[in-house]
Amino acid sequence: TERSILAYKPSTKAGIPFRWTSLDPAQQILLHTNASGTNDGQGAARLDFVRGSKAHEGQGNRYRVRLHTLGDLINSDPFFVGAPPYPDSIGPGYAAFRSAYSARTPMIMVGSNDGLFHIFNATTGREILAYAPNVLLNQMSKLTSPTYTHRYFVDGSPTAGDVNIDINRNGQPQWRTIVVSGLRAGGQGYFALDVTDPTSFSEANAARLVLWEFTDAHDADLGYTF
Numbered sequence: 001t002e003r004s005i006l007a008y009k010p011s012t013k014a015g016i017p018f019r020w021t022s023l024d025p026a027q028q029i030l031l032h033t034n035a036s037g038t039n040d041g042q043g044a045a046r047l048d049f050v051r052g053s054k055a056h057e058g059q060g061n062r063y064r065v066r067l068h069t070l071g072d073l074i075n076s077d078p079f080f081v082g083a084p085p086y087p088d089s090i091g092p093g094y095a096a097f098r099s100a101y102s103a104r105t106p107m108i109m110v111g112s113n114d115g116l117f118h119i120f121n122a123t124t125g126r127e128i129l130a131y132a133p134n135v136l137l138n139q140m141s142k143l144t145s146p147t148y149t150h151r152y153f154v155d156g157s158p159t160a161g162d163v164n165i166d167i168n169r170n171g172q173p174q175w176r177t178i179v180v181s182g183l184r185a186g187g188q189g190y191f192a193l194d195v196t197d198p199t200s201f202s203e204a205n206a207a208r209l210v211l212w213e214f215t216d217a218h219d220a221d222l223g224y225t226f
Contacts, residue, residue, distance in 0.1 A: 015210025
């Protein structure tokens, strides 16, 4: 419960906490649906499982017993983000941006086959933020199945950089550090997060941290994002 994990709500096109009461009814139904395609009403427990709860592993709902809460990292290459690294000449306002975040907590970002994209404090190794892509919600019930066989989830490699964008859509562009990642073999989609300020990483700031998610629901021609 102490983890900060974010998700995306399609109905509002905004980031939300990855908590049961924050989900749309349609999202809840996806988690209620077990690996056999039956609605068993266990969606909230499944969400807690993905968050790391062991309450139903081998007992209660008889979910799969995990050796480790962190899933395997196969094709997702970790990406390091430290202080803003570019010269002042990159554009107006960058010098002030670089100065403001010169002591920023260094981060390592990577996708995992536990259904989450993880951001770790590069100094301590502690997870400081995670993201559960909405496009994978219809597959997450498979993670709890006792007969689970390995499949890919957040399998793509992230890339982050400093960009000057009108993030508030008010006609006033500003410098932000943005990470974008696909799912590779895990699915048909990309997502973007604002990782400028690690001190703001919390579920309360979900709407500001999650920028967008683009999937084959938006463009049927989008294939697996290798």
